[in-house]
Amino acid sequence: MRRALSLLFIAMLLLPYANVTAKPVLESAVDFIKDSKSISNETKSVSLALMAMVESAGKVEEDLSPYIDEYVNFLLENQNPDDGWGYSPGQSSDVLDTSYAVVALSKAAEYYGYGTSQHTSLRIVADRGAKFIKNAFNGEAWGYTPNTKSEFYPTVIALWALGNRGYSWESSYMLKRGVSFLESIKSYPGFTSTEIEALRLIAYKSIKYTPRDIEKRLASLKDSLDKSSLSTKERVLATYTLILYEGVSFDAAKALLTLEDIKKENPTYWENNLPMRDREIVPVSSYATLSFALVAEKSRVIEKLPEKLKSMQNDDGGWGYRVGSPSNEIATYYALKALKKYYFTDISIDKGLEWTSARLSTLKEISEKQKELYGPYVYAILTLAEFNMLSDEQKEENIEFIKSLKMEDGKWGSFLGPQPFDTALAIRALLALGLSPEDSDIQKAKKWLLSVSKEGWGIFLRTKYYEYMVTQDVSTTLEVLEALAPISTKEELEPHIEWLLKQRNEDGGWPDIKENTLGGVVIYRGESHIDLTIRVEELLEPLGYNLRDEVFNWIQTHEEENILDSALKTGFLSQFRFVAKGVYDVIKLIGEENFTLAYAPGRRETAEVAKEAVDNFFNTNITLEEFKGINDGNYIVLTDYNDVNISDYNPDITLKVNDSNIVLNEKTYDKGKIIVLVPGKYEKGVILFVLYPEDMKSAVETFFNSGLIKYLKGKALVIKFEDKNNDGIASLEELSAEVMG
Known part of the structure; x- marks a missing residue:
């Protein structure tokens, strides 16, 4: 959503702690x-x-x-x-x-x-x-x-x-x-x-x-x-x-x-x-x-988690179940999904995708040889689809292959016969590959899954005379619900959700099996697992179940047992920490970390004004230097529209520069009449790009001197200057802004 508004009111974040020199309002x-x-x-x-x-x-x-x-x-x-x-x-x-x-x-x-x-x-x-x-x-x-x-x-x-x-x-x-x-x-x-x-x-x-x-x-x-x-x-x-x-x-x-x-x-x-x-x-x-x-935001508890997860990566690019164990597709899938929430681009992500891509054909051969859907193959598909790494031809080829492995219409399984777990994997893979939810096999699979159990899923047994669910467990139920959630109503899933909620342990987490009894006596109680608990929360949150804060508090008191735990914990906690998705996500770090204010040739005077303002408002002393590229650390960059490729640092923003206008995320603006603020992130720091033509220097200086930089929020910001009195000097009243996101 974009709104045009006076910069007098662009306090886009309530920021009780905006002024670092005063006691925060909260x-x-x-x-x-x-x-x-x-x-x-x-x-x-x-x-x-x-x-x-x-x-x-x-x-x-x-x-x-x-x-x-x-x-x-x-x-x-x-x-x-x-x-x-x-x-x-x-x-x-x-x-x-x-x-x-x-x-x-x-x-x-x-x-x-x-x-x-x-x-x-x-x-x-x-x-x-x-x-x-x-x-x-x-x-x-x-x-x-x-x-x-x-x-x-x-x-x-x-x-x-x-x-x-x-x-x-x-x-x-x-x-x-x-x-x-x-x-x-x-x-x-x-x-x-x-x-x-x-x-x-x-x-x-x-x-x-x-x-x-x-x-x-x-x-x-x-x-x-x-x-x-x-x-x-x-x-x-x-x-x-x-x-x-x-x-x-x-x-x-x-x-x-x-x-x-x-x-x-x-x-x-x-x-x-x-x-x-x-x-x-x-x-x-x-x-x-x-x-x-x-x-306001919760305390920063995970600033080092993504780095820790990256350090667990194997030399081949994948992640194993534990540090040093052979890479596997499931751990790699969750590790890459977690890192994606922190980095727009990163060498660890690239290496993980290369490993997964190289593995796909081998995994497919294993599935073909076994004549059943191989779990690691599905997770490789999910990974590559998540990162848009499959061509249309590859998608079609894998859709046909997955369908060729079904035992009957809408059913996939193993030597035991049709299985909920295998069928759920098939649905997830087919949907990830772009197959319509209305596809007959997907609809038949959904119908079968909902028909074989009234509460939860596990191992399914079918004989000549009868069929029944031998066991129900949390991991299988999660896999099925994750597959059905995008194609089902809440009412259709509610009995299974209620069963899942009943499996919660008294400590607040979820085990795979809550307990086993013999003759009415409990002989086994399952331990809660971080990975299952987080997956339950992430499944139920879009369905209207608010468990986020409870799970947040729970995982603070539980140590990860393996890389799967670490990956899911890192991904889950990303919502409680800084991720450079918006302008303020960069600005809020100015008073906390070292920054360099880099300026394009001919813009030193404006850069000096900006530096003085930033130093004053954030009680800091940032470095000032001519812009020669992004090397190391955090930056505020003052340069022209077409001096950098914004998409390299922020894939959510596209900026195209033409002779007379610029196109920002498909919206056209007159070239030379706007300032564009875009946040970015790379492996070694964050960036705030301030893009403008040289004849907008007065507007840039007015913007920085106003102190509004303390409050900005949005995926990007477009500042417009209308010279109402034709004096060529920007006043605050002559500036307006359009916020993206």
Whole structure:
């Protein structure tokens, strides 16, 4: 998506830590929140503060666990015998405060992690609270106390709470009635229309209900955020809601910048600019902190993981199951997939692909000789297809070959007969080779797989008289679900997903076989494996199961046993770390690592201006030198459009230069009137290319001097200069920008 916008507002990342010389906004906000119980011990305030701390954990320098424990214990100690909570300790239970407590304790349970004693106990307590809420339902919605008149506020927070306990609008009559009631509310005493809509959308997100006019509603919230008359309470609620739905969009970033402008200092907090504002300080500050925390990044825990994985590569270019063991196609497939998430180009990737390419014909011969689908052959196909290394002819040839190995229509197998594992491999390979999901063999394979088991797959046995699944195991089930996921509905896969979820060990990970019993006695319990656990998370995440943070916490306490573990862990953790996919991914390193500002001949004066600005804003001292190519280390490069081949450093960006215009990812711009910022990465560092013609030097200097470089985000950025007063000198008001991605 591209948007044209004034550079005055291009704070494309909320960056609570944008200015390295000041205490980060999130850090300072948490300083206030962690001690806010001394200001208000109301259940609502304590619950919202706990939510803010849980979301901030791992994203600020301080260890928040003692404070999270304290606030959790406060809520546990003040739960009433009827399983609800009151307005404050010792008061009678009500729906509103019970709902806030249930949301907070549900979030805290996720923080402690599946399999921990805290997770188990908090889940039980939160479920008891949810039962109180459900019992208070009056047939239409919720009042403040059980079986009283329906009211907006307790109903909207009750939905938020029940959503956090796993209830969804789609499967709950109670929640559907609640939504209908909320939709009927046009006004409510003590709440503005902005607050009503924000709270509604927060609740709807929790119960997985998406209104048909959601885009219109979000647009209305954005319009509200542009109004200077908005109260602080309205603003923090609208901002939090917008981030829940859109993440770090331009509008969300702009809203966060406004929150930065209106914050109070030492420590950072927010207060409502309306009567009774003192009572709102903790809730308002909690929502603001939640907003910043939602978009902040977790601590960098894996900066060396890709290098470690590269060091495990064998001399022949492949990876083995363990360091030093012979290369195999499965380990190599996962290693290359992981490295691809970190590097656009890399010699290790090239070597791995060369090894795989050289192996393909041999693997095919083995399959042909065995007259069955050979697993390593399939993984070689998956690897080469992933990296677009197969010609159309090769794809067709391998499609025909794989089909020739089927035992019957839609079934592949071994000497045991048709097997789910082999059939799943065939589906994955055929889809990777570009065969339509509607192909008859793929559809028959899908139908057969779904027919032979109601929950999970393993070894399948067919005799003259009967057929049945001898065993079910996680690895086979994963292989089948990975094959079926792109061509099936969630409903078709749900029984098998439920079986897979039941195989989870108490420690939070997945074994291949959870347990074996003999005569009702457990004789074997399977150990959890990193590779299986990560594959489960990656399979289920697109299907709406949010296990990411739980798995993240789990793998921090488990050591890799082999290269397969290392590869999958490296790939999974890439989402929690820096990968140079956007402009900010480069910019954020300027204050942390050494950079060289390299300039093309004739651009030294502009480079000196840029260096002074960068040094000032990032409290650094970058090297200045004439551009003679990318050699070693990190760079900011000031040069013309056609002086470098951008695709060598960023394959997501294509830049073509013609006589009168340039074409950036298929969009045409007038040559000579724009500055293009593109991030890049290579084996030895990162690069920020600043591409422009010499007559745009004034615009480049204005851009750097503005300090906007601290906040930029997007896959690439196009800055335009419109000389409105015809003086040839760029002012900030004459610059606009278009963000890609």
